[in-house]
Amino acid sequence: xxxxxxxxxxxxxxxxxxxxxxxxxxxxxxxxxxxxxxxxxxxxxxxxxxxxxxxxxxxxxxxxxxxxxxxxxxxxxxxxxxxxxxxxxxxxxxxxxxxxxxxxxxxxxxxxxxxxxxxxxxxxxxxxxxxxxxxxxxxxxxxxxxxxxxxxxxxxxxxxxxxxxxxxxxxxxxxxxxxxxxxxxxxxxxxxxxxxxxxxxxxxxxxxxxxxxxxxxxxxxxxxxxxxxxxxxxxxxxxxxxxxxxxxxxxxxxxxxxxxxxxxxxxxxxxxxxxxxxxxxxxxxxxxxxxxxxxxxxxxxxxxxxxxxxxxxxxxxxxxxxxxxxxxxxxxxxxxxxxxxxxxxxxxxxxxxxxxxxxxxxxxxxxxxxxxxxxxxxxxxxxxxxxxxxxxxxxxxxxxxxxxxxxxxxxxxxxxxxxxxxxxxxxxxxxxxxxxxxxxxxxxxxxxxxxxxxxxxxxxxxxxxxxxxxxxxxxxxxxxxxxxxxxxxxxxxxxxxxxxxxxxxxxxxxxxxxxxxxxxxxxxxxxxxxxxxxxxxxxxxxxxxxxxxxxxxxxxxxxxxxxxxxxxxxxxxxxxxxxxxxxxxxxxxxxxxxxxxxxxxxxxxxxxxxxxxxxxxxxxxxxxxxxxxxxxxxxxxxxxxxxxxxxxxxxxxxxxxxxxxxxxxxxxxxxxxxxxxxxxxxxxxxxxxxxxxxxxxxxxxxxxxxxxxxxxxxxxxxxxxxxxxxxxxxxxxxxxxxxxxxxxxxxxxxxxxxxxxxxxxxxxxxxxxxxxxxxxxxxxxxxxxxxxxxxxxxxxxxxxxxxxxxxxxxxxxxxxxxxxxxxxxxxxxxxxxxxxxxxxxxxxxxxxxxxxxxxxxxxxxxxxxxxxxxxxxxxxxxxxxxxxxxxxxxxxxxxxxxx
Numbered sequence: 028x029x030x031x032x033x034x035x036x037x038x039x040x041x042x043x044x045x046x047x048x049x050x051x052x053x054x055x056x057x058x059x060x061x062x063x064x065x066x067x068x069x070x071x072x073x074x075x076x077x078x079x080x081x082x083x084x085x086x087x088x089x090x091x092x093x094x095x096x097x098x099x100x101x102x103x104x105x106x107x108x109x110x111x112x113x114x115x116x117x118x119x120x121x122x123x124x125x126x127x128x129x130x131x132x133x134x135x136x137x138x139x140x141x142x143x144x145x146x147x148x149x150x151x152x153x154x155x156x157x158x159x160x161x162x163x164x165x166x167x168x169x170x171x172x173x174x175x176x177x178x179x180x181x182x183x184x185x186x187x188x189x190x191x192x193x194x195x196x197x198x199x200x201x202x203x204x205x206x207x208x209x210x211x212x213x214x215x216x217x218x219x220x221x222x223x224x225x226x227x228x229x230x231x232x233x234x235x236x237x238x239x240x241x242x243x244x245x246x247x248x249x250x251x252x253x254x255x256x257x258x259x260x261x262x263x264x265x266x267x268x269x270x271x272x273x274x275x276x277x278x279x280x281x282x283x284x285x286x287x288x289x290x291x292x293x294x295x296x297x298x299x300x301x302x303x304x305x306x307x308x309x310x311x312x313x314x315x316x317x318x319x320x321x322x323x324x325x326x327x328x329x330x331x332x333x334x335x336x337x338x339x340x341x342x343x344x345x346x347x348x349x350x351x352x353x354x355x356x357x358x359x360x361x362x363x364x365x366x367x368x369x370x371x372x373x374x375x376x377x378x379x380x381x382x383x384x385x386x387x388x389x390x391x392x393x394x395x396x397x398x399x400x401x402x403x404x405x406x407x408x409x410x411x412x413x414x415x416x417x418x419x420x421x422x423x424x425x426x427x428x429x430x431x432x433x434x435x436x437x438x439x440x441x442x443x444x445x446x447x448x449x450x451x452x453x454x455x456x457x458x459x460x461x462x463x464x465x466x467x468x469x470x471x472x473x474x475x476x477x478x479x480x481x482x483x484x485x486x487x488x489x490x491x492x493x494x495x496x497x498x499x500x501x502x503x504x505x506x507x508x509x510x511x512x513x514x515x516x517x518x519x520x521x522x523x524x525x526x527x528x529x530x531x532x533x534x535x536x537x538x539x540x541x542x543x544x545x546x547x548x549x550x551x552x553x554x555x556x557x558x559x560x561x562x563x564x565x566x567x568x569x570x571x572x573x574x575x576x577x578x579x580x581x582x583x584x585x586x587x588x589x590x591x592x593x594x595x596x597x598x599x600x601x602x603x604x605x606x607x608x609x610x611x612x613x614x615x616x617x618x619x620x621x622x623x624x625x626x627x628x629x630x631x632x633x634x635x636x637x638x639x640x641x642x643x644x645x646x647x648x649x650x651x652x653x654x655x656x657x658x659x660x661x662x663x664x665x666x667x668x669x670x671x672x673x674x675x676x677x678x679x680x681x682x683x684x685x686x687x688x689x690x691x692x693x694x695x696x697x698x699x700x701x702x703x704x705x706x707x708x709x710x711x712x713x714x715x716x717x718x719x720x721x722x723x724x725x726x727x728x729x730x731x732x733x734x735x736x737x738x739x740x741x742x743x744x745x746x747x748x749x750x751x752x753x754x755x756x757x758x759x760x761x762x763x764x765x766x767x768x769x770x771x772x773x774x775x776x777x778x779x780x781x782x783x784x785x786x787x788x789x790x791x792x793x794x795x796x797x798x799x800x801x802x803x804x805x806x807x808x809x810x811x812x813x814x815x816x817x818x819x820x821x822x823x824x825x826x827x828x829x830x831x832x833x834x835x836x837x838x839x840x841x842x843x844x845x846x847x848x849x850x851x852x853x854x855x856x857x858x859x860x861x862x863x864x865x866x867x868x869x870x871x872x873x874x875x876x877x878x879x880x881x882x883x884x885x886x887x888x889x890x891x892x893x894x895x896x897x898x899x900x901x902x903x904x905x906x907x908x909x910x911x912x913x914x915x916x917x918x919x920x921x922x923x924x925x926x
Contacts, residue, residue: 045057454485538659602663606626646664670805808835
């Protein structure tokens with residue numbers, strides 16, 4: 028019921044039209060039309076509830092329910108059951124006799140499937156006259172399209188003076204019976220898709236743990252235009268639960284392996300429609316899905332594969348477009364209605380159906396007249412076939428030439444062609460080394476790291492040409508980095524002992540995975556693909572060798588991008604944001620991935636830095652669930668999760684995330700940075716300062732230095748915020764020593780440390796400008812809080828800190844801000860509008876969802892229990908929820924922020 032009401036709240040225009048129509052007197056017919064699953068039944072249920080509350084008698088008839096099926100051509104069976112269920116509500120004289128007559132006719136018509144019962148019309152007239160004689164009656168006919176001839180029943184209801192509201196699927200509007208109903212209607216109300224806000228509200232109102240913030244976006248992409256179809260949306264979510272794709276983790280219901288396709292439920296009406304059209308339709312849908320669309324010119328090839336008639340194939344294609352299973356663009360290319368439908372179609376077929384389909388098409392084209400086909404199409408089929416299609420030497424040369432032509436403007440297509448050609452070239456072939464070099468280079472440029480699997484498989488089976496080992500080594504490093512999995516083959520794994528950390532006596536596998544290093548010396552890393560000076564910058568940045576990084580940065584021309592670029596590089600390395608580090612170093616030669624371990628961890632870091640902590644936590648959970656092998660990125664993400672939970676007052680969750688961090692040499696400074704943050708959030712500021720001094724001195728002397736500046740600056744901010752001048756001065760000294768000993772001039776860190784320690788607002792303000800430019804909002808928050816301790820006018824600093832803490836949902840920091848405001852004798856800042864209250868409400872609803880009592884919530888948020896009760900009272904009143912379970916499922920991004 029609550030879910031239906033949430034759906035109806037997004038139907039203001041349709042409800043207004045229905046209310047106006049229902050207010051009219053006399054027999055009228057209103058047809059409610061829309062696609063399957065759009066919410067027609069929910070709207071009828073809400074209408075019934077409203078009418079009954081107003082004292083109107085209602086007869087709901089579910090015309091598609093019960094036995095009889097299509098044999099009950101007039102829907103008499105559902106009508107008889109509906110009247111019997113509500114017989115006592117009508118109390119009309121002679122109603123029992125009229126009902127028995129219709130019941131007998133229902134049995135007779137069911138037996139006489141081919142004819143019309145002459146006595147049907149007077150019997151229906153008598154029944155509805157009895158129903159209407161006590162006053163105004165509304166008939167709600169759901170699924171009116173489910174019977175062949177709904178008109179006799181509905182016409183009888185209208186003649187008796189009843190108002191009829193009939194729901195009909197738009198897919199049936201061309202059928203004879205439903206078409207007659209639409210033609211006779213006094214008014215037709217069409218239901219379109221609900222808004223994204225309403226759709227997300229429906230998702231978050233599902234029972235159980237709160238849905239992870241990333242799931243609505245994933246479903247929106249997978250379902251496309253069907254995301255606004257409530258039936259499809261909720262059925263898909265339920266299907267993901269049944270398949271085990273939705274997993275409770277970290278207090279949220281998360282989608283396991285979100286990069287894998289989301290399919291429609293097996294009983295979805297579009298899939299049923301395809302099944303009803305026969306095997307040819309299923310084959311066509313699979314072909315369209317695997318090939319990511321087809322054109323009319325592709326039909327002859329597809330018909331040859333199935334041995335079917337071209338005319339029949341075209342007829343099925345037209346029917347699938349008419350049923351909105353497939354869609355055609357203006358240029359005639361046909362595609363699936365949505366990605367989830369395509370994923371379902373691929374799932375129907377046997378394993379590797381994509382390879383077999385591409386293989387068959389490529390072989391057909393090659394056997395016929397390849398010159399008559401777009402070369403890119405043929406190359407795409409050859410690439411999709413793996414190594415199944417046999418090519419002679421001239422055909423391989425043609426493929427290489429096509430790839431070379433595509434390289435400047437279409438690098439992704441060129442990468443596919445090179446990947447298709449490479450397995451067909453033995454390492455001894457003179458074309459193999461340049462092909463390998465071009466392929467690996469294009470993979471780095473395009474982010475298509477999956478193409479490296481065949482490169483490494485060929486190396487395992489056949490080795491590589493002399494001079495190509497460094498390209499294979501780079502391929503192994505990039506594949507391991509982005510997949511999050513170390514190579515299974517020992518020969519490939521041994522290549523990882525040289526890599527981006529070559530400046531240190533540690534190999535890539537040991538640095539990224541924590542694996543033991545293969546015995547023997549670390550081979551220096553050299554590659555023709557990445558210039559030596561850029562590789563030196565990359566190695567030094569990731570290993571924390573600031574001096575080497577600065578020297579290599581200037582030699583590589585990095586100085587031209589100003590000091591800020593180097594500061595960004597150090598900060599990204601400190602957060603183990605390898606994707607950003609590689610982008611800063613390699614520029615346009617490296618595409619930042621959206622998936623894979625570096626891509627997901629980059630979302631963690633960006634969400635953390637931009638104060639979008641809900642999205643950051645969602646990305647942390649995705650990393651944990653989708654990439655099972657622990658990497659350095661996993662360790663860093665867990666540390667950031669612990670830091671965010673501590674700032675939000677969730678000490679138990681912070682300890683849980685910290686407990687998942689595996690003891691390892693990396694990232695030492697980041698672990699200390701988080702630990703001092705946890706001590707400070709818990710109120711033990713002086714212990715945090717002492718720990719920072721010990722860790723800072725040890726790491727400055729022995730290394731690694733990566734992340735050390737962040738550790739020292741956080742400690743300075745804490746020391747100044749508690750007026751620990753001696754500790755702050757020692758930390759400034761450590762910062763200056765680190766700069767001198769490493770030959771690094773980290774402008775932001777030095778300016779901030781000196782400004783805070785010497786209470787120089789102008790210096791500190793210059794540093795905070797750099798922090799803003801870098802979009803490190805949590806550090807900016809801490810700086811504003813520290814500056815507010817000594818600024819002549821603390822109010823602007825407290826106001827900015829308060830706004831940032833509100834964005835983060837950092838309740839602990841909000842309390843610190845209020846404490847500083849009291850000490851400085853100024854009013855506590857308030858965010859404009861309902862921002863602060865909305866954050867408090869969000870946290871209360873989240874904690875309700877975790878099962879906490881009011882007292883526990885009050886303790887967690889440092890509020891009085893009475894304040895929590897007042898918030899909950901207002902939330903129940905605004906949302907219409909009747910229980911804590913309902914409230915926990917409310918969409919805070921939708922209803923709570925708009926009501």
